Amino acid sequence: MTSCSNCGARIRSGIRFCEECGAPLFAVTSPHFSEWEGAGHATAPVLPVGCGTQPPKKVGTAVLLSALFGPLGLLYSSVPGALYMLLFWCFLVLATCDDWISDQMIATLIAWPICVVWAAIAARSFNQDRR
Numbered sequence: 001m002t003s004c005s006n007c008g009a010r011i012r013s014g015i016r017f018c019e020e021c022g023a024p025l026f027a028v029t030s031p032h033f034s035e036w037e038g039a040g041h042a043t044a045p046v047l048p049v050g051c052g053t054q055p056p057k058k059v060g061t062a063v064l065l066s067a068l069f070g071p072l073g074l075l076y077s078s079v080p081g082a083l084y085m086l087l088f089w090c091f092l093v094l095a096t097c098d099d100w101i102s103d104q105m106i107a108t109l110i111a112w113p114i115c116v117v118w119a120a121i122a123a124r125s126f127n128q129d130r131r
Contacts, residue, residue, distance in 0.1 A: 056130060057123040066119035067112070074115045078122035085115050 002011050006023035016025055057077055065073030071085035092107035 053130070056127045059120050059123045062119040062123035063116055066115040070108070070112050070115050074119050074122075076123075077119045077126065081118050081122055085111060085118065
């Protein structure tokens with residue numbers, strides 16, 4: 001008979017937990033890497049952090065986001081393009097500075113289609129550059 005390493009109580013053979021304190025009477029270890037390979041399990045190649053490739057950008061998603069959110073939706077496909085279009089949209093609002101509501105509509109009618117086209121072109125060129 002052995003004794004529990006946690007409480008010192010006597011332990012009968014074949015028991016996995018101490019009957020007094022409930023402490024486990026076995027050690028849990030993880031298999032070594034060489035044992036895992038030797039058992040016939042396939043292992044994935046280990047890549048360093050930051051070496052993954054970006055997934056392709058979907059043109060339909062880029063068009064939908066830019067159609068709904070304009071320059072902010074363009075952020076999905078082109079961050080510099082979104083910044084340029086935000087500046088362009090602000091310039092259009094200030095350039096047509098007669099009435100606030102009509103300024104917004106004119107700038108929106110000009111800037112939104114440009115954002116949609118730019119998003120489609122940027123997403124398509126991003127995917128072609130990845131090939």
